Structures are given as C-alpha cells and as structure tokens.
Amino acid sequence: MQNNMPLKYLQARHGEVAPGYLHPRFEPILRETRGVVIFHEQVMRLFDELTGCGLGKADVLQRHLGRPRDLPRIEEFVRRRALERGFPPALIAQVWRVLAGFGSFGFAKAHGAAFALPTYQSAWLKTHYPAEFLAGLLTHDPGMWPKDLIVAEARNLGVPVLGLDVQTSGLEYRVEELVDGSLGIRLALPELVGSSEAERARIARHQPFTSLQDFRNRVHPRKRTFEALARVGAPGLFRWL
Incomplete structure (x- = not known):
C-alpha cells in the first residue's frame, strides 16, 4: 500500500x-x-x-x-x-x-484466497440482492465499517432504510416489501437505546399490538423505554395517541 x-x-x-x-x-x-x-x-x-x-x-x-x-x-x-x-x-x-x-x-x-472468496460472494450479493445483503451486514455488524456508513450505502443504492416500528421491527434487521414493490430495510429493535434485552424480546414475541394499552400490558416497558420510543418517533406505537 x-x-x-x-x-x-x-x-x-x-x-x-x-x-x-x-x-x-x-x-x-x-x-x-x-x-x-x-x-x-x-x-x-x-x-x-x-x-x-x-x-x-x-x-x-x-x-x-x-x-x-x-x-x-x-x-x-x-x-x-x-x-x-x-x-x-x-x-x-x-x-x-x-x-x-x-x-x-x-x-x-x-490468506489472500480466504479473503477473495467471500469478497466475490459479497460483491455478487450486493449487486443482485442489495437489501438482503445490507440487512444481513447491519444485523451481524462485522465491525469493519460503522453502521451509519452502511446506511448511507443503502440509500446510495436506492434501498430505503425504514424507521424503528414496534409492530414490524424484529430482533434483526428485516427486509420489507413497500407499496410500490421495492424493498426496504427495517431498523432492528436492538437499536432502541435505553431498552433492555428482555423488553425487546417481549416486543418481538407479542407483535402485533392493538393499542397502546395492549403494548403496555404485554411488554411491561419501563418509563425510559417509552421515552426512547418517543425520541425515535416509533410510528407503530404512537399512532394510537
């Protein structure tokens, strides 16, 4: 170099x-x-x-x-x-x-051969399945690139990055089909700073929710978790307000 x-x-x-x-x-x-x-x-x-x-x-x-x-x-x-x-x-x-x-x-x-094979595989996946590839990369977070860089690359490739939603976000990043038939990447629940692992697991287990009261009764969120959801504007929660 x-x-x-x-x-x-x-x-x-x-x-x-x-x-x-x-x-x-x-x-x-x-x-x-x-x-x-x-x-x-x-x-x-x-x-x-x-x-x-x-x-x-x-x-x-x-x-x-x-x-x-x-x-x-x-x-x-x-x-x-x-x-x-x-x-x-x-x-x-x-x-x-x-x-x-x-x-x-x-x-x-x-060592070079060991890197070359996944490099070609990754390039093929990124070319033909960009949403799925980047969703996997964000989920497993290899640490070589910051997540904001991966999100910027998704947008550069025309793949929408969808906000955190208690109705659809899972414990991993998900690929969702949009109304126009294109694919987007839904943010994962572990990105909700301030929430506990147990709370996130209950959200994923009990989806979907029918009301704010239903969400509270089944997830038992702490006040700081509600505040964290409010900060990110989680639409699946606050549409009932």
Missing part, C-alpha cells in the same frame, strides 16, 4: 499499463500478479533471488520486515549480496523500496 501497489495491480490487471517486472529474473516470481508484489511467498522468492539465501532464511527476513529496528540490518545484507550476484545498484534500491514497504502490510497467498 505504501508503494501504491493496489492501483498498479488494477491498472495492469485491466490492461491500462504493461506489467513491470523490474528485472527479467523476477518475471517468474511476479507474472501471476502482473508485476506487483502481493504475497509473502513472492517476497521470500525475491529475497532468495537477490541474495541466494534460500527460502528458509528468506521466510525469516520477510517476517522481520515488520520490525523497523531490523530494517537497516536486512537492507545492508540485501544490498551487499545482490551486488555480489550481479544486480545493479539502482535496481537494488528500487527493489528494496518495494520490500521495505511490504513490511507495513502483507499476507500469505492462502
């Missing part, structure tokens, strides 16, 4: 630029990723090609790239051995910048 590798990979992947392998001896190592260093295994093979150290030591070197105090020692070793193996100084400096930058973020090929 420090070396802008994602952009370089995408440009090469889509044919906007020709892959750059830095040196013909690196092409077998970097061909599958269009000349961009992505995986730990590639870093190990580059270390081995540059220094002849063997893959065992190369594995140790790539793991130590994330330790700033070790970088000068590794750099000195790489520059000295690469010169001995016939690489020109300018190329060594260029390759070292790539390797040193890789220490800030990198992963093994197996």
